[in-house]
Structure formats: C-alpha cells, structure tokens
Amino acid sequence: MIGLAGVVLGGVYADPLASRLVLGAAVGSVGVSLAARRLPSWLVAPLSVLGLLGYTAAALWFTAQRADLPGPLGTVAADAARNGIPRLLTALIPVEPMPDTVIVPVVAAWLAGLAGAEVGIRADRVLLGLTAPVALYAGALYVVGPNADSTPWLTVAFAAAGAVALAAGGRPAGPGRSGPADPGDGLAPGVRAALRARTLASTALGLVVVLGLAALVAPVVARQVGTTPVDPRRYVQPPQVESLDENPLIRISGWALNPDQKLLDLVTTGPGAPVAAGAPPGGAAPPPDGEGEEPTDEEEPVGEEDDPRAGRRIRLAVLGDYDGVTWRVGATYRNAGRVLPEPEPLPDARVTEVVQRITVDGLTGRLLPAVPTPREVTGARVAYDQASGTLIRPEGLSRGLTYSVTSRREEADYGLLPSASVPAGAEVARFLRVEPGAPEQMQQLAAQLAEDNGAPYARADAIATFLAEHYRVVADAPSGHAYPNLNFFLFGPVNGGGQRGTSEQFAAAFAVLGRMTGLPTRVVVGFQPPSGTGPVRGADALAWPEVLFDGLGWVSFDPLPKPNTRPKPVEQDFRPEPEDPTPPPEEATESPEATPSTTPDAQSAPRRGTGPGTPVLVGSGTGGLLLLLTGLAALVVGLRRAQRRRRLAEGSPAQRIAGAWREVTDALRLAGRPVPEHLAATEVAEHARSSLDGAPARHPGTARHPGTAQHPGTARQQGTAQQPGAGRRPGAGQPSGTGRAGPASGSPGPLRRSVPTVDDLATLVNLAAFAPGHATDDQARRAGELAVAYAAELRAGRPWWRRLLWSLHPGPLRWRR
Template sequence: MTTPDDAPPPPAPGPPPAPDPADDRSGADAPPGPYGPGPGTTGNGPERPAAKTPPVRRAPAPRPVSAVRLGLALVVTAALAAAAGLGFQRVFALRDIGPVVAVAAVVPVLLSALVSWPRRRGWPLWIAILLTVGGWTLVTGLVLFHGDFGVIGGSLRDSWKAILTTLMPAPGRPELLVLPQALTWFAAATGAETVLRSRTKAFPALPSVAVFGVALLLGVGGPGSNLPVAAALVGLAAVLVVVRGDGRAGRAPAGVAAAVALGLVAVFAGPLLPVAGTPYDPRQSVEAPPPEQRDSVSPLDRVSAWLQTPDQQMFTVHTTAPENWRLAVLDRFDGVTWTSGGNFVAAGNRIPAPEHVTRHRPSTRVDQRFTIQNLPGVWVPAADRPTTVTGLGVTVDPGSGVLTTVQPLRTGQTYAVRSAARDYDADELADAEPARDPEALAATSLPESPGTTAANAQVPAFHKLAEQITAGQSTGFLRAAKLADYLRATDKYDVSGLPGHTYAQLQYFLTRSKRGTSEQFATAYAVLARSLGLPTRVVVGFRPGVGGDGEFQVRSGDVLVWPEVDFTGLGWVPFYPTPEQQGRSQKSGSVPAGDTQQKLEQAQKNAAAKNKGNGGSTQPKQPTPPPATEKTPHKATPWWMYALAAAPLIPILYLVAVLVLPMLRRRRRRSAATPAERIAGAWEQTVETLNAVGLPRATSLTAHEVAGFGGRTVAGTESHLRPLADLVNRAEYAERPPDPAAAEAAWRHTDQIGRLVARAASPLRRAGRRLHPRKLRAR
C-alpha cells in the first residue's frame, strides 16, 4: 500500500475524468460526503488514495412492537381518556357524563386502530386528523344532538361559558355536554395516534392529563372529589409505561401490579398533601348573562286577587313536614313596586348553600313532592331552603334559593324538592346584628317615589314611627322583632282592605285604616325596617295548606307575604307581622303555620324574654347609614380564556408555517454567500425531497449511496443525482473551491429531482407531503 509520501507527482491540470458508467463501485469508492466518510476524488486534481477507516457500527434496529402490546397500549389509552373525562363528574351528574365519556373514549381509539392496524403503518397525520374530526362530528351529531348537525359548532363555541354560568351539577343538556365530550375525544384520538406512530412510553398519557386539568378547573366548587380520578390516572399512566416498555413479557404482571399499588398510594396520600389556599374559580371571572324577566305579573300583585277567590286550588304537596311554601323573593323597591333582583342561572338538580352564611347551621331535612294545578307564572313553590330539585328543569337565584322555570307552569306537572329547614337558636338571635355586606346594604335603600322632584317627606315619617316603636331595644334583632310585634298588635287582618304597597298606601295603612292583608303587613314592615337601617326583603308564598298525614292541598286563600331581615352570620331570618289567626284559611283542617315558622317564633319570644331578664339597654343603637354603593371592580380575564379563544387559530398558523417556512428555507439555501454553501444547500434540499419517499432522516449513507437510493425509488432521478453527488463531494473535498457555475448546475439538478419526485406521487399524496410536520424543520 502506498502512502501519501510515495504518491506519484500530480498530472498537468485539466478537466476531471468522466465517471465510468460501468464502474459499480461508485457508491463504495465515493469520497466522504455529508452522510459518511469514504474515499473519493478531488476536484481538478489527482486521485488520492483512500485511508482505511474502521467500519461504522450501526445501531441495532428496534424490535417490532408485538400486536398484543400494541393492543394493550390502545386499551390503556382509552381508559386514560375515560378517566380524564370522568373528572367532569364535579360539573355534571355521573349518570349524565358517564355514557358520553365512554363513547368519546372508545370510538376514536377504535377508529385509529381500524385505519392503521391492517397496514401496521399509520396513514399521514393530516389524513388521521380529518378522519378524527369527521368521526367526532358524525358521532356528536347523532348521539348528542339527535341528527341536528347545524348546532354543533355554536354549542361547542359557547359551552364553556354556559358551564361557568350554570350551577353545579349542571344539567345534562347536549349544549353543555359537548365540551367534555370533545375534550375526551381529543385525548383518546391523540393518545391512540401517538401509540401507533411512536415508541414513546408516557407521552400518550399527556393529552388525558391535560383534559383532566381542564376538568379540575371547571369543577372548582362542585360536589364530590376528583381524588379517585387522579389516582386512576396515575395508575393507568404507570401501566402504559409498563406495556410500552421493552422489557420481557414475563415482567409485565409485576409492573402492572406496581402501577396499581402506585394508584392506591395516590388515593391515600392525596388527602395528606399540604395544599393551602383557596383554588382559583373561573366563575368569578365570567360575567353571567343578564337576568331574564321571570314573570310579567309580580306574585305580590296577585295576592289581593287570590284572596278574593280563596278556594282556588293552587297545588298539592306530599311532604315529611308542613312548611310555608316560598314562591318569590322581592328585594328591590322603587317606592311603588317590589321586584326581584335575583341573578337566575340554569341549574341541574343541586342548589348550593348561600355564600354569606359564615358556618354550617343546624337544619331539618324536608322532602316534598308537588303537583301543580292552577298556579300561574314561572315561580316554583318549595320549602326554604331547597338543596335538590328533580323532575323539573329550573333556574335558580343562588343568593335566595328561589326557583323558576323558563316556561310557565302547567297543570299536572310534578317535581320533587329536598330542603334544609333552618333551626334557630334563641341565644344567637338575641345578639344578632344586621349584616353590612354590599348585598345587605342594597336592601336598606328607600328611594323616592317615581316622578317626585323634591325630597320624599314620607320616608322621614316612616323612620320617626320606627324609632318610636323600637325605642329601648339593644340589638338589631330585637328591633326587628319589636316591629313585628307592633304590627300584629295594633293592626287587623282584613281581606277587604285596600290593596297596594306604595308609600302613600302604606302610610294610609299605618296611620288611618290599620286594616289590610299580609301584603300590607309585610311591605309596611319592610319599609319601617329599612328606615332603621335593617336590610329587609319581601317574600311571597303560601301557608302549609289544608290536610294532614303528609298531604296538603294549598289554595289561593293560603297565600302569605312575610319579610326577611339579613343578620351577620345568620343570613336572612323571616318575621311574621301578619296576625296569624285571621290570616289563615277558614277551611277545616287548615294548618295556620309551618313547623319552621312556629319554631322561629318561639325562639324569637325566648330571645326577647332573655333580653328583658338581663335588663337590656334603654338606648337604642343608631342605625348605620348605608354608604354609597361602589362600582364592582372589573376582574381580569384569566389567561386560559385567551388560550381557548386562540385555539381555532392554531390550524391556520400551522398551515401558514408549513407552506411558508420551506419556501424561505429554500431561498436562503439558494442565495448563500459562497458557491460551496449553495451546493451544500442544494444537496440538503434534495435529501429533504428524498425523505418524503422513504429515505431515513438519520442515516450514515454516502452521497452516492443516497443517489443510488433515489434512483431505485423514483425513476429518472439517477441521471441528476449522480452528477449532483459528484458536485457535492468535490465542493467538500477538492483543493479548489467550486465556482458559481457549479452551484447553478447543482440547483438545476435539484430542481429536476424535485419535479420527478412530485410527478411520481398522486395529488393527494403530494398534498400530504406538503403539509407534513417535517416541513417545519430543516435537515
């Protein structure tokens, strides 16, 4: 073997010899290029002897994944998606979300498996995306919306806000369930495609984990716990890692057992984690829709008419305890009319507890089943305070717990309600003071009557009378109780009294006629209490009715109006200023008052007696004037809302990127600074073109070996690949740098190779190559 020192002198300069077409060693004897070392020739110079190099040790080919492992991985992926979807069980009832999640977790996995399994090679990603979107649209339209495909897009767009403005558990309506169904489908489809297209172990579980994060966010404040779901995700992710691993099959049972143990550890260790602080609730950042007009006629305006025909049957109720059936709460007064300022939102079957009560209060469970007969309007009767409602779609005011329906009640409608009737303690009542939160302060206002221009002289008169009545009472509760005692003792119940509750009518009732119905007693009490700074509202409802043994018939003559006063830590406490014996129905078997009313009145008497025994103060506390109402500060929109809004832009940005970036990359390569760099860019462009027809992206082939692959794969390309490979090797190893003409020749060959490769494929395959994600990354 000769050495460089023994090499013969170089011949005279001249053009390089043409390659011999019969020489089949062109690939093996080619000089080293971008894809591996090897001997070769130098441009415009003599051939140099090749130095011996050790053979390249190729990495062993990965073992093919067995059909059993692949099938098990797909099953675990479907289970992960189902577990993530069940994370919405704090938002929806399990009976509503369960079937939807099961279908959304299984169908996309089966679809991906059926498409890819016969070929054991996945279709192009963009085709899989189209199949997944088409399958989701078909299943969603048929299963959720019963063939109404036109509403799918709008429902999916608005579902997140509808969920955030609905009390949990939300009703199982298609326009709400479409969001968790779509997210679960996304997790299952993405996980299945990852299993079929890659060898990663844990990555197929990430979409399910992300969907579970969304479920946690939307379920803040909902009933139940997602700890078992989180533990199931941990265990299933560990099982997926075991199934996707390259270990022996005999070790798989031990790995699965360890994964199950890990899930159990997560179940028991979760409650012990030091989690502090209140979780972020996205509902605080979402503006609820404006309250709808609940009824064209206020129930308060119907009282007088109902009392004129007292035997009209309103509804029948089967109950475990007779109560006063609350119908409507009216908390706004403009001097003429009482109206409801409740923010009614859609609800499922659960009604949350009031937020302003500082701690849990003892209560008695009351079960009721109502049958509507002739009750008009949209207001739904129930005992205070309802906790669950079944059999009737309702909207709820979370502050008061009042129930309404979207459509007016119909004869024969039935529904069941479970309520928690409050139990009151005399000691707490005696020391209670009026609340001073923004809601309570709004319930102390007494505006001027509409149309007046001067200060209303009637309001100071009400305040003066209320001060005289409550003189000597030391606490807010005692002043409120004294007002009720005064009205019961000095005024008389009379169904023939003049109806109405304006300032003028109430002044006439208090100072001259002293006769009226519960409408006048309750509204006069509310005005007097508000003049003292006591937050007060008016409630319209019915007495228990006629009957016994758990069944009561409620008639129009059982209508009753009473006021409620808000106290710190106690919430809204009812008072009954209407004389009871004259206000009840005259039918035999009528119940004059509900159990809660009787207990409350006894507690009020005990509280008053306790105060007298302690020698209460003779100086009444001056009511705190309500401060000016401040505008609620605007809350910043959370980042995840912007992310959801930007999600539809992702496909557009991807399309722009996958079309524009390759053009910019090609232009940069073709306009490089030196001819050698332009030739190298032409070769990089050619290699990317051959990658699309099967050339591995990670390879140690020489330039001529790459040319041989291209010639065998695409007809007609070898006549351009061989000269291009020579130009690449000369540019890399020749003593002289190439000239611009060589760079132009290299790019002419590259352009011809690109055209030949494109012609060899169908239009659909060419589009798939153009949109493939590999176009985003340079070689």
C-alpha cells in the first residue's frame, strides 16, 4: 500500500526514481519491524530511526550525484531538510528527483511503514495499522492535485490491498498468537482441510465481488465529480526576485559606464560551438533575394571573425510586461531540477545543441545567464519560468559559482519572414498591450512607419531601420525607458542630449513602437561576447527586441546603428501632423476699447493721515514687524545650514553624494536657472556650467563627441565662433564680469578663477546610482566639496540683493525632490 502511494506521487516526477525510493523506504521500514519482532517493543523504534537515517542519507547522496549538485553531503542534507516541503510544492512539474524534492516522500514512507507494521503486526490491530498507509496515500493525492492524470485503477488496487490485509489479519490464532479459536480444531484432518478451503474460497469470492463492484461503480461515481482537485501550490509563494532582477534593463547604462568590468567567464563546447552565417540588421533572416546579408541576431550566430557582434548571445532575462514606466519580466519561477521541460518545438526548425560552462565573476543578483533555450543545468540549483525561458538561482549569484548549461537552439526557416503573420488574441495580449499616456509624437511616428508597410515583417524592419539610421549609441546616455524618456530619446534636441542612447533605449523604443503598429514584442537583456570562449565584460551587455511570428517563434531584431555611421536628422524623415494654425494678428490682438487706459485724472493722490496717534502706532508696529522678520530669517538660515549638514555629512556615501547633488540643483533654482526634469546627470552638469554666466549650454550648431566632457574652466568669448571639433584647453582663463570680451582693441579683461568641476560630481552621481555600494567616503567627501564650491561660485555671480536673499530663501526646505 505504501508502494502504491509512491506510484501516485510519481505522477508529478520526471522519472520513476522517486517511486522506487518510496518503495525502498516502505520495504526497509517494514523489514526492520519484522526482523525485530522478537525484540522488546521499545527497541524497535530506535533501530528503525537508525535505518531511516542511513537510507535517507543514501537516497540524498544518490540524487545529489545524479543531479551533479556541488557541496558536501552534510550541507546538501541540511538544505534539503530545511527547504524540502516548500521546494516540493513550488517545483516545476515534472519534478526532478533531487535531495530537496525526495526527502519528504522518503521520510513519510518510512514512518508510515514503521507505524503500520508496529500497530498492525506487533499489536495485531490491522484496521488501525492501515491508518498510516491510508494517510500517506491521501497525502500523495493531495500533493499531486490536478497536475497528473487520473489513476482510478491505483485506488482500486490500494483498496484491494487493504481488503487483503484485513482478511489476512482475521485468520485463526495459532501457537503464540492471540485470537479466536480455529473452528476446525477437534475435527478430523480431512474435514478441517475442507472447511479451511471452503472458508478461503468464500473469502476470495467475496473479495472478487467487492472489487468488481468497485471497478464498475467507481468510474460512474468519478464522472459525477465535476470539481478539479485543489492544487496545494497555490498556497505556497514561489521564489521571488528583487527589482534589479525583475527589470535588468536598467542595468545596461551602468554596465556601459564600466565597460571593462568582468562579469562572467565563458567556455563554449559541444556540437553547437562552431558559428554559422548571419542575418540582416533588420531581422533574423536575409531578404528573399539574398542581398544585404549582415551579422546576425540571437537566432542565427555570426560567422565573420572581424564582425564585432560575432559570437552567440547569452540571455539573462526576457521582459514581456510594460506599463508605460518600466519593462518587467513578469515571471513565475518554479524550482527545477537538472533537466528542464522542453518547450513546444517549432515546425521544420533546425535544432543545434550548445554546451556552455559559465563561471560568475562580477555579475550580481539572481538571474542566471544561459544561451536560449536551456534544457539541462548542472552545478547549480535553479528555478525556471517556462513561459519566458528565464533562469534564476534562488540563493543568488556568488563570485566563483560555476555551472554548465546545455541549450537547444531552434533555427526556423527565416526566408518565410516576409510573408509571415503575427498571432493575436488573449494568449499574446500582454505582448500587444500599450498603456495609456503614450506621447502623441510616438503614436504619429508609429503610424507613419506602418503606413507604407502592411506586412508584419515589413513594419518591424521599418522600425529597426528608422532607429538605426537616425540615432546614435553612446555609453553615457541616462538610463530610463518610460514614456517621457523614450519621447526625449526619439524627439529631443540633439544639442540637449536627445536622439542618443544605449541599447536600452533602442530596444525599448522598438518594442513600444512595434506594439503601436500591432506587433507582439518583448525586450531581452543579455550579453553578446566577441567569442564563444573568454571573459564577458560590461561592454558586452546588450538589450535587443523580439517579435513573435506564427510558425517561426520569437525573432530578434537589431535596431542599433552600424559603427562609424552618421545619423540622419529625424526631421528629414519624420512628418508630424501639422498643428492647429494660430489666429491672425487682428483676431488675436485685443481691441483698443478693451485696453484699460490710465489718465492723470484717474490717478488719485494719496490721502494724508490726520490723527495725532498715527506716527506712534506706525513706529510700534514697524518695530514688532522687524523683530518678527529677523527671527524668521534666523530660523531659515539655521534650518538651511542644518539641511546642508545632513545632506553632506550623514548617511551612506551614496546618500551623501545624492545630498551634494541636491545642493547643486537647489543652487541652480535659487539662481533662477532650474534644472529640467528630463536631463541626465551629465546634461545637468553642462547646464550648471552655462548657468555661471547665464549662457546657453552649447551653441546649436556646435557638435560634441559623445562621452567627452568640456572642462569647466574652458575659455570662451562671446561673439567668437569656435571651429567644430576644435579642442578647448582646460583651465584657460575667462573674462570677468559678464563674460564679455575686453576693450574694442581685443585685449582680454582680467581672468577669473576656474569654475568648479561639476562634471566630476555628475560622474559620482552616476556611480552611486548605477553601481550601488561602490561609492566610498572619500568620493562622498569630494562630492560635498564640489557642491559647496559650485554653490559659492554661482552665488558670487549674482547681484548683491540676490546674494543677500540667497541664504534667506526658504525654498530648499520645501522643494520636492
């Protein structure tokens, strides 16, 4: 009966190993009880527990070796004992037999065998002894729930075994047994044998009748039950991830700013190690005429050694949900074993196997990189989301963790792309959803791109081509992919930081524009190393979009521009709808009759005061008012100083750097030069430099190479044109006063001291934001010094009355952050 319970439980396991382990536990526990029948009853339980410990240790060791789990047996056993129940109820079905998924069934089966044997055999209480196997069988049915096929014949066999046990337990007592006397005692041997044979025949006939009725009635009764069994997994929370793992797209900018940071070590082996020919930048397959072949995307590996994108893409996470603010994975992770469930294969797809051995270095979080689609993972216990193919390690990544991933790459016939359709309906609704609040310009651009491209592939290729031709990839672009960020990326002024970004903005913009044109899209974050073996660094981090096509699956697109290409102006190809015309001047100007006139007669002279007490009242009131204002001013100054002290001296280094940045933005606001909300840190630094003299951040016609910062002390004279691309000497003097040139003769005026380097503070802000925990106390102290120096320099350039009111302004105490 315990073995049948193991067979039922094995319905949710990947192979029969779990059922065999349960049967072995049943045989071991009942065997120990039978072997110790002649020993005192108090000695059986300790002996059986020793047997349980030995058998469980052997089972855990065997399953750990089979799953290639690292670590000593003691560590594996302790982890399995601590997390056995939740991992069994959160494991991906079919469940892989592993130490943490077999320990509970093995222990339960052994204890059920011990209880049944001691109560049913030693105490001769068969019916009571069957309670333990029945409870185990019911527990197995509950754990399986609706996740396995119905097994009525197993239940019938279980009931038959119980009936046999009851029948065998009621036989006459013999020597050494208690019970009723044998009815054949005292009769002749032949009569006694005939009587016993008749009794056995009648018992067997009754048992057959009962089983037959059960076999006939059970299906009829089962069909009357219309409810689905309860799945206990609904009550157990699966493994959770942090925000950086839910949206790793925001990490692209941080990796771009640290291109030499080593994240992984990679070794690619197996039949899939050689790389093949590629596909065009617009999609995953060459055009029908075979022209214009370019390096590949994820679906088709690159073959040219001189191509910087050569190598296979390693997927970190798949983000399918977008709410207008952020992309998210939206996965439900289930604990998985060594072998992962195989997705539904694509029709007529060529499958290649890729084996990679990955060693974690600087990569943090829980997401586990792997070539899509992983089929087997050894060396690490993982949780898996089958819908997206995303892997996590619930314990988190650690430096030195080494694991192997065997993946199966499906390569469909991408020559069918130009005529392929895209799916629709509830199954792909999440990949088509466009949240309200999308900028009108983005909607107009999507409509324009879809206007002349009716086929889905043509629309996707048009979006990828537009992005590749009109925008630049820069490493210091600010992170962000909400609607305002994407709108600024697409249509922001070039001299203000717009129309440039990292692969984060390119992939997110493609996916959103694609959804606006009816394409089911998602964003993938991963790495594209230059080769299949070697280190993977921050510069290899990449985000790319994918589009779902019928019969071809998810196809990746490359919206990034080619290296060393000059982007075309967006205005050249984007045709926004004309705005409503403004009214003519005669309609917009108010009539003279509506304009109030002021004449000398209308101005009334002030009245003279006529009371002897008026000067006294005015004097006393003025004195009280001055006293009140003085007290308020002292209070504001004290609160402002305390606020600066908290910002620059309290908290972690990252918090102090952020406080120094708020000191700079508050100073700009006090100077009448508030910072626009959409600017990144580097653009705010440029705005801060221009605010010292009230000049614009950069002449509209002056281009600057991305990623290079102009030194704050650069000399510039108004009215003097600078040659494009000409270098500016750091630390050069600048005319004093208003910044104008000297006398008409052209001699410069007296030099002013160098402007504080706000660019260094912007670099520290990006470090604190994109590399949490890496800022130091020295960097925080340096940030405070830069902020104080800049605020003092900015205040010194204001008129005397604004300098007086600078410290008395209560705005920084209440301005929203």
